[in-house]
Amino acid sequence: MARRRHLDSWRDYRSTPQKIGSRKEGFRRTRLLALLACEGDDTEPQYFRDMFSLLIKKKALSPSSFIIAPHKHTDPMGVLDDLLKYSGPLRETYKDFSLRWIVIDRDEERTNGGGHTLGNFNTALSRAEAKNVKVAWSNPCFEIWYLLHFQYRQTFINRDELLKELPKIIEKPYAKNTPGMFEYLLPHINTAKRNAEKLSKMNQVPADANPGTKMHELIDAFEKEIGVIIQQ
Numbered sequence: 001m002a003r004r005r006h007l008d009s010w011r012d013y014r015s016t017p018q019k020i021g022s023r024k025e026g027f028r029r030t031r032l033l034a035l036l037a038c039e040g041d042d043t044e045p046q047y048f049r050d051m052f053s054l055l056i057k058k059k060a061l062s063p064s065s066f067i068i069a070p071h072k073h074t075d076p077m078g079v080l081d082d083l084l085k086y087s088g089p090l091r092e093t094y095k096d097f098s099l100r101w102i103v104i105d106r107d108e109e110r111t112n113g114g115g116h117t118l119g120n121f122n123t124a125l126s127r128a129e130a131k132n133v134k135v136a137w138s139n140p141c142f143e144i145w146y147l148l149h150f151q152y153r154q155t156f157i158n159r160d161e162l163l164k165e166l167p168k169i170i171e172k173p174y175a176k177n178t179p180g181m182f183e184y185l186l187p188h189i190n191t192a193k194r195n196a197e198k199l200s201k202m203n204q205v206p207a208d209a210n211p212g213t214k215m216h217e218l219i220d221a222f223e224k225e226i227g228v229i230i231q232q
Contacts, residue, residue: 032092033061033225034099037069037083039076042177044103044142050182051222051230060228067097075116076104076124076137083133094133099225101218102128106139106207107159115159118207125206134221137206138213145215146170146181148195149188154202156210189231193219 038044045068052066069086073079079102083094094100104124109115121137128135138144140159143166147153150169157165167174172184185192196216203209223229 032067032097033065034101034222035067035069035083035086035094035097036101036103037079037086038071038103039074039079039105040103040142041071041074043181045071046177046179047182048103050180054182054186054230055222055226055228058228060226076102076121077127079104080124080128080131080133084131094131099134099221100132101134101136101221103136103142103215103218104138105141105159106137106210107141110159121207134218136214136218138215139206139210142213142215144211145192145196145213146174146185147211148199148213149185149192152195152198153211154199186231189219192216 036045036048038048048066048068052061052063055061056063067086067088069082072082083100083102086094102124104121105116106121107115109117125135125137140157140162143159143162144157147162147166147169163176170185172178174181193216196213199209199212200214200216203212206212206214219230
């Protein structure tokens with residue numbers, strides 16, 4: 001069977017006659033660029049909504065070209081499930097998007113409660129690869145991406161320590177779900193990308209890569225797909 005074409009191929013659909021009112025006609029009018037599923041229910045989605053808003057202002061994409069899958073789970077396997085089971089108004093699924101990413105944390109189990117098992121995290125990574133879904137993992141958690149905008153760090157830090165130290169490092173009052181972080185961090189995003197790339201060369205095993213993140217790869221993938229540099 002021939003491999004299914006990406007449904008965001010605007011030139012393909014623009015040049016191919018479509019039956020008005022058909023499902024493909026709906027896809028033709030809506031460029032399906034990116035589908036994300038996030039572990040957090042507010043912090044990560046808000047960061048990406050703000051990023052996409054900037055790209056919309058730059059006319060790099062339309063408001064309907066990206067989707068954040070409904071948030072139902074807070075563990076890596078559950079987040080992947082949220083993405084794989086996504087069904088949109090035109091019956092589109094995760095396979096219909098050019099970019100398919102989950103955003104998850106290693107977040108080791110903590111004595112005071114919370115966190116994920118190593119098995120849950122590693123299984124999510126292997127299953128995502130099998131489904132051709134990319135993973136922007138962070139170790140210990142998403143906020144390490146914030147820290148890397150301001151400093152390079154290669155020594156271990158746990159989630160609680162990071163959240164306690166972050167306001168001192170970024171010089172901004174910070175708590176979980178603080179709004180406006182994308183705009184605040186944007187002038188330093190290239191520093192964060194360099195720092196994250198440097199860390200990724202030190203340890204290739206995600207569960208052991210503390211600190212570490214693949215957020216820079218997600219940002220790079222968006223920039224390459226749309227042909228726009230977020231911050232020059």
